[in-house]
Amino acid sequence: MTAVIALLRAVNVAGRTVPAARLRQIAERLGHRDVVTHVNSGNLVLVPAPGSGGPDDVAAGLAAALEADLGFVVPTIARSRAQWDAIVAANPFPDQAEADPSHTVLICWDGVPDAARVVALDPSAYGNELVVWHDREAYAWYPDGIGRSKLTLDVLQRASGLLGTGRNWRTVTALQALAAERDG
Structure with a gap:
């Protein structure tokens, strides 16, 4: 396994x-x-x-x-x-994740968001954030910080119609390393 x-x-x-x-x-x-x-x-x-x-x-x-x-x-x-390895490889914000991993966030959903629903979300209405939807994940970049952002997980959940949870990029890569250790 x-x-x-x-x-x-x-x-x-x-x-x-x-x-x-x-x-x-x-x-x-x-x-x-x-x-x-x-x-x-x-x-x-x-x-x-x-x-x-x-x-x-x-x-x-x-x-x-x-x-x-x-x-x-x-x-x-x-x-x-x-x-997880595929999710990390698909990150559309690799430069931002490397330079500032605490402001690059992966959101994992409990299903695949409906494309028509997520296309309707305009992140620019909330600030400078960028969001890319990919399969059962979304990637978000919060250049001005997550704590001050109006583009919250609740907003993204309403847009997707799904339940999700987010982790900053530092945590994403730490979890990847822990999984690699378990697989030997």
């Missing part, structure tokens, strides 16, 4: 705390191995348990186990290492 990167949405904010040690324990109880977290904000890399299915199945299993253990819904999105 190849490594899987799982992203939890909206944890360790607004009282929805999921300590990294507990997250690892929950994943290990499902039979996943070589489980590691990256920063305490809902990033998990693991080798899936035999028979656990593909990344979407791993995400669904983790989400169900987290809800049962924690008592609240924890939306989870997962990608295989191969998918």
